[in-house]
Amino acid sequence: MGIHHAGQDPYTQASFTALFHQYKNLVFRTAFLLLNSEQEAEDALQEIFLRVYKALPSFDPTKGAFTTWLYRITVNYCRSRRRRHVLPTFPLENARPSDLANVSECVERAENEDIVLRAMAQLSDDLRTVLVLRYYLDLSYREIADVLNIPEGTVKSRLDRAVKTLRRELQATCPRISLQEADR
Amino acid sequence: MKCAEARTKLIPLLDGELTPAEEAQLQHHLTICVSCRQQYLALQTTIQMVRSTLHSRAEPLEAPATAWSHLEARLSQEIHAAPSEQDTHHLHLSSFLEILTNLLKGGSAMRRGKAWAALAVLMITIGVMISVPAVRAQVGGLLRWFRFEGPAGGGEVAVPGSVEFTPLRPTYLPAGFQAMAVGLNPEVASLSYWNAATQQILIIDETRMGRGQQNALPSGKRMKVNGQPAVLVTGLQRNISFVQLPPTPEATAQTSGEPEEPLAPVTVTGENIAVFDGKLLVWHADGMRIEMFSNLSEEEMIKVAESLAPAEEILDTPAP
Numbered sequence: 001m002g003i004h005h006a007g008q009d010p011y012t013q014a015s016f017t018a019l020f021h022q023y024k025n026l027v028f029r030t031a032f033l034l035l036n037s038e039q040e041a042e043d044a045l046q047e048i049f050l051r052v053y054k055a056l057p058s059f060d061p062t063k064g065a066f067t068t069w070l071y072r073i074t075v076n077y078c079r080s081r082r083r084r085h086v087l088p089t090f091p092l093e094n095a096r097p098s099d100l101a102n103v104s105e106c107v108e109r110a111e112n113e114d115i116v117l118r119a120m121a122q123l124s125d126d127l128r129t130v131l132v133l134r135y136y137l138d139l140s141y142r143e144i145a146d147v148l149n150i151p152e153g154t155v156k157s158r159l160d161r162a163v164k165t166l167r168r169e170l171q172a173t174c175p176r177i178s179l180q181e182a183d184r
Numbered sequence: 185m186k187c188a189e190a191r192t193k194l195i196p197l198l199d200g201e202l203t204p205a206e207e208a209q210l211q212h213h214l215t216i217c218v219s220c221r222q223q224y225l226a227l228q229t230t231i232q233m234v235r236s237t238l239h240s241r242a243e244p245l246e247a248p249a250t251a252w253s254h255l256e257a258r259l260s261q262e263i264h265a266a267p268s269e270q271d272t273h274h275l276h277l278s279s280f281l282e283i284l285t286n287l288l289k290g291g292s293a294m295r296r297g298k299a300w301a302a303l304a305v306l307m308i309t310i311g312v313m314i315s316v317p318a319v320r321a322q323v324g325g326l327l328r329w330f331r332f333e334g335p336a337g338g339g340e341v342a343v344p345g346s347v348e349f350t351p352l353r354p355t356y357l358p359a360g361f362q363a364m365a366v367g368l369n370p371e372v373a374s375l376s377y378w379n380a381a382t383q384q385i386l387i388i389d390e391t392r393m394g395r396g397q398q399n400a401l402p403s404g405k406r407m408k409v410n411g412q413p414a415v416l417v418t419g420l421q422r423n424i425s426f427v428q429l430p431p432t433p434e435a436t437a438q439t440s441g442e443p444e445e446p447l448a449p450v451t452v453t454g455e456n457i458a459v460f461d462g463k464l465l466v467w468h469a470d471g472m473r474i475e476m477f478s479n480l481s482e483e484e485m486i487k488v489a490e491s492l493a494p495a496e497e498i499l500d501t502p503a504p
Contacts (some may be wrong), residue, residue: 029245
């Protein structure tokens with residue numbers, strides 16, 4: 001149903017309904033990747049759009065794109081959520097080498113994705129966040145810097161650490177994956 | 185270029201973030217340095233795996249079908265809990281025009297594809313109120329326009345041209361009803377009507393049923409709308425407020441040149457209706473989930489529901 005409450009005009013309702021349906025899946029999926037949990041992502045979707053609704057009147061399009069603003073709210077909420085709650089992780093020690101015996105076959109299979117997700121879950125929030133913003137949302141370094149309100153150089157250094165750490169973790173967990181170790 | 189420097193630029197190279205000069209320098213280094221080339225390939229594989237994993241795991245997920253109704257309930261609680269903050273929830277038409285103009289002028293940092301998506305949403309929001317031929321001409325081929333006629337006038341709204349979605353509108357309304365607003369996006373149409381004399385309200389939300397989503401009808405009185413199963417939920421309470429729309433202005437949105445005069449904001453008239461006997465009629469039609477909230481009689485609601493027909497599509501885009 002539409003929201004028509006005292007003190008609220010129908011254009012607010014129409015625009016907010018439209019915005020919600022336009023971006024709900026993007027926010028839901030991003031929250032899922034940041035929180036490692038579908039249930040947590042469902043809760044996050046509610047909280048994030050509640051924040052969007054409250055803050056929408058203060059959104060200033062001259063200061064940046066709407067999507068940048070929306071991603072900022074999403075990232076900030078997920079970060080605070082992770083700080084307040086113990087969220088599910090995928091401990092690397094649970095990925096037994098015997099499960100990963102035939103890596104050449106599993107490179108394109110779900111098991112291999114599990115390995116990547118587990119490795120990502122070991123990263124700090126900051127590093128995991130830049131990976132999601134860069135390789136899921138496909139944001140440029142400049143856009144990531146705007147979302148996180150950090151210098152572009154910091155984005156670059158976080159991505160460098162994140163990708164190189166992942167490469168080491170993946171190689172340690174799944175040695176047959178062809179990832180050369182060359183910078184030690 | 186030395187290896188230490190090269191290795192700080194491998195990921196930016198893979199991400200397309202180097203200048204042409206930097207890229208050429210690094211590519212040259214990679215042709216002569218086996219060690220750096222090996223690392224480049226390893227990082228490339230890692231990034232491919234990360235990208236593929238993130239997309240493969242996230243893309244099949246859809247926000248729950250109940251997400252909007254849950255959010256609406258939360259918003260209702262929040263608004264009632266903090267009535268003094270109601271004014272902060274206003275988004276005025278002039279703000280939307282500002283955003284719209286900003287997008288059209290390329291003032292946004294969004295990429296083109298995303299800008300059009302957002303533009304569609306924002307234009308849809310104001311489409312019912314104003315005629316913006318300059319804007320329509322500029323985006324004519326990218327959007328589909330629909331005309332909604334109401335007892336007190338009509339308006340034009342749009343969805344992106346790539347979307348195969350035709351909103352439904354009532355061809356029957358009880359006497360005295362006026363159109364309040366029409367909101368559209370690729371997945372949702374929201375139509376609001378009211379009768380000031382009888383204090384009756386009619387709100388119709390049409391939502392496209394997504395793939396794999398749960399679209400079960402709620403519990404309530406089982407009915408039929410045009411032969412399709414429907415459910416009527418009664419005894420609902422809701423506070424409705426009405427707004428005074430400004431007179432329909434002539435085209436004032438400009439895409440270039442001098443700043444346009446801001447349109448009069450939508451203002452709240454102060455006239456509110458507390459609906460104590462609201463009813464919600466829910467059914468599916470043409471791949472849509474339709475929810476109609478009203479304090480009309482059950483018979484009138486069914487009559488309106490059965491009159492829903494595709495809105496008229498405007499096929500000719502006027503010249504600027």
